[in-house]
Amino acid sequence: MGLMEGKRGIIFGVANDMSIAWGIARQLRAEGATLAFTYLNEALERRVRPLAESVDAELILPCDVSNDEEIEEVFKTVGDKWGEIDFVVHAIAFANREDLKHSFSQTSREGFRLAMDISAYSLVAVTRYAAPLMKKGGSIVTMTYLGATRAVPNYNVMGVAKAALESSTRYLAAELGEKGIRVNAISAGPIRTLAASGIANFKKKISLMDDNAPLRRTVTQEEVGKSALYLLSDLGSGVTGEVHFVDAGFNFVVSA
Numbered sequence: 071m072g073l074m075e076g077k078r079g080i081i082f083g084v085a086n087d088m089s090i091a092w093g094i095a096r097q098l099r100a101e102g103a104t105l106a107f108t109y110l111n112e113a114l115e116r117r118v119r120p121l122a123e124s125v126d127a128e129l130i131l132p133c134d135v136s137n138d139e140e141i142e143e144v145f146k147t148v149g150d151k152w153g154e155i156d157f158v159v160h161a162i163a164f165a166n167r168e169d170l171k172h173s174f175s176q177t178s179r180e181g182f183r184l185a186m187d188i189s190a191y192s193l194v195a196v197t198r199y200a201a202p203l204m205k206k207g208g209s210i211v212t213m214t215y216l217g218a219t220r221a222v223p224n225y226n227v228m229g230v231a232k233a234a235l236e237s238s239t240r241y242l243a244a245e246l247g248e249k250g251i252r253v254n255a256i257s258a259g260p261i262r263t264l265a266a267s268g269i270a271n272f273k274k275k276i277s278l279m280d281d282n283a284p285l286r287r288t289v290t291q292e293e294v295g296k297s298a299l300y301l302l303s304d305l306g307s308g309v310t311g312e313v314h315f316v317d318a319g320f321n322f323v324v325s326a
Contacts, residue, residue: 072100073101073102073299073304073305074098074101074102074103074299074302074303075101075102075103076102077102077103077104077156077303078103078104078105078106078152078156078157079098079103079104079105079106079156079158079208079302080105080106080107080108080129080144080148080155080157080158080159080200081095081098081105081106081107081159081161082108082133082135082159082160082161082162082192082196083159083160083161083162084107084109084117084118084122085114085118086117086121088291089161089291090161090213090258090291090294090295091159091161091213092121092291093290093291093292093294093295094159094161094211094294094295094298094299095107095121095125095159095295096125096295097292097296097298097299098157098159098295098298098299098302099126101299101303103157104126104128104152105122105125105126105127105128106127106128106129106130106131106148107121107122107129107130107131108130108131108132108133108144109130109131109132109133110132110133110134111132111134115130115132118130128151128152129147129151131143131144131147131148135188135192135195135196136187136188136192138195141192141195141196141199145199145200145202145203148203149203152203153203154205154206155200155204156204156206156208156209156302157208157209157211157302158196158197158200158208158210159211159212159298159302160192160193160196160210160211160212160213161212161213162188162189163185163188163189163213163228163231163232164184164185164188164189165181165184165185165188165226165227165228165231166178166181166184166185168181169181169182169185169226170224170225170226170227172226174227177226177227181227182227182230185228185230185231186231186234189228189231189232189234189235190232190234190235190238191238193210193212193235193238193239193242194238194242196210197210197242197246197253201246201249204250204251206250207249207251207252208250208251208252209251209252209253209254209301209302209303209306210251210252210254211253211254211255211298211302212235212239212254212255212256213255213256213258214232214235214236214239214256214257214313215229215232215257215258216257216259216317217229217232218232218233218235218236218313219233219236235255236255239253239254239255239313240311243311244311247310247311252301252306252307252309252310253310253311254301254306254309254310254311254312254313254314255312255313255314256294256297256298256301256313256314256316257313257314257315257316257317258294258316258317259283259288259289259317260288283317289316289317293316294316297314297316301314
């Protein structure tokens, strides 16, 4: 039996086959998990649905995480189908391209609000509706980045949003621990994803990893998926409120 045999959960944040969320989904399915997926709109549905069907997803649902009613509807549908869930993967973030392009002090008020809403508050909203379905406990994993704790060039408002996300992870973990629900974040090194394409000079970050990280490379989608598997499975049963670095040792270099 696989590590996730008999466990069911929802994946938020797959955009295409390069998404970190997709790497996580593949690892979970390989270990026996039953999966549900969400997508933002019709354009993304055309990408997400074939991927979800390839791993035998039982539910593929629309969800705009800026809309509480849509989040609630997702969990109602999942609850009606399954009764309960064991895990949630939250791999959603967004900031206006213009707010990433310019210096941080030029971030618009609306752009700041939007980045915080989609990238940080959505974890709170998703957890609110997920927790009642985790009747026997469960695990929630979100995705962060080094820019939450370091001033990373060109990451700007997204770094501030990720800092809020990491703080939210700790508060949620403290609140839900007594219910047996664990909440953790994974801080992955730079990976070529659709979201990363919006960050200026992203290729330079990859090159910097290749030259300076202890492993002399960046991490892979598969490696992040394996770390998520650890946190979402019973192997991580004693871990909550933590930021788990999967970055080929680059944080160690920056810290030094």
